Amino acid sequence: MKKYHHFLIVNFTFAALLMLSLTPNAFGISDAYKNNIYNPGILKATDSKVRVKIGQKAPGFNLPAVSGEKVSLQDYFGKKNVVLSFVPAAWTPVCSDQWPGYNIVKDLFDEHNTILLGITVDNIPTLFSWTNQMGKLWFPVLSDFYPHGQVAKRYGILRSDGVSERALFVIDKKGIIRYMDVHDINQRPSLEILIKELEKLK
């Protein structure tokens, strides 16, 4: 009987707290997506163990892009700084906002001789449909779908449910990781902080 009481109390308290805490901010509110954004609710902020460090050479990769070509990180070494923007999944609230924002600040990336590479673990057809809603993107969008999340895993940002973290890596021309932010998956990283990090690159 006592066990039953405890069970009830714990359950109800949990449910009530959940009700109070679940007032997520409205990301992905653009009418461009109509009602096609799937809301996964509030997720655990981060759910992986990062495997790279600031000051270390960024692990290279070769991934297919939505445009049909293959993009290698190594190809930019010695030429351009690179920002890797991993987002968890297509058609979800925060992710659907983040890249359209970057899409209107190409000049800020250009100013600091930086290319942006957007990466998710979704497959190419999904990424094609999703990014089509964002207007024409100036940066490559890469698919880390198969072998599933291989690059995300190498960076240590593959979550236990198979999506990646919302993570930013700033890599300089020598291929060295200069900044990283494995962000709370539920929140959009500040554009201002990222641009300030680009300003630090010479």
Place this chain on the structure above:
Amino acid sequence: MRSILSMEVIRMKKITVCLLVVFFSLMAMTVPLWAVSPPAVGGSLPDFKLPAPKDSADKNYLGVSGSFFSGPFKIPQIKANVVIIEIFSMYCPYCQAEAPTVNSLYSRIESSPALKGKIKLVGIGAGNSDYEVGVFKKKYHVAFPLFSDGDFNIHKLMGEVRTPYFIGVKINPDGSHQVFYSKLGAFESVDHFLNQIIRLSGFK
């Protein structure tokens, strides 16, 4: 033995009922936070203030600060007959695409002696920081005042509308106000939208 058992069952039932009451009253407290509707036509705006603009051109445009006053203000304090509020986001592709059209609307109003100073525009950037609103303003050369709503506070009061969302507010001489337009989505033609604003607000 049986009566002890039945007493225990009654006790358990009481506890369950109590917990249910607590649970549903908590729900009742939280539901209104979720169930805020967008401003309704015929109604008034939710209660919120915007900070006095830093830019003196914006201050003059809105007419919200005299030599003694430059604190936060409410929309009905704007010196105008009609205020059009655009809820936008720097991160919203439709708002980006719509920006040049909204700019044309602003220019059309400003170049008309009959409308200039009487119909005014403000933008509120849902979930956007000052920096992000600044990026949008610079990118699209937005000439009317834009305000940040970094924590979505105003957006929540506005019923968490999708973007872009336009609200038309009529300001009466006695300082009272009324929402006469409240709609989601881009307007295709500046002329059509402006005519609608003029007709629905009863402004001549």
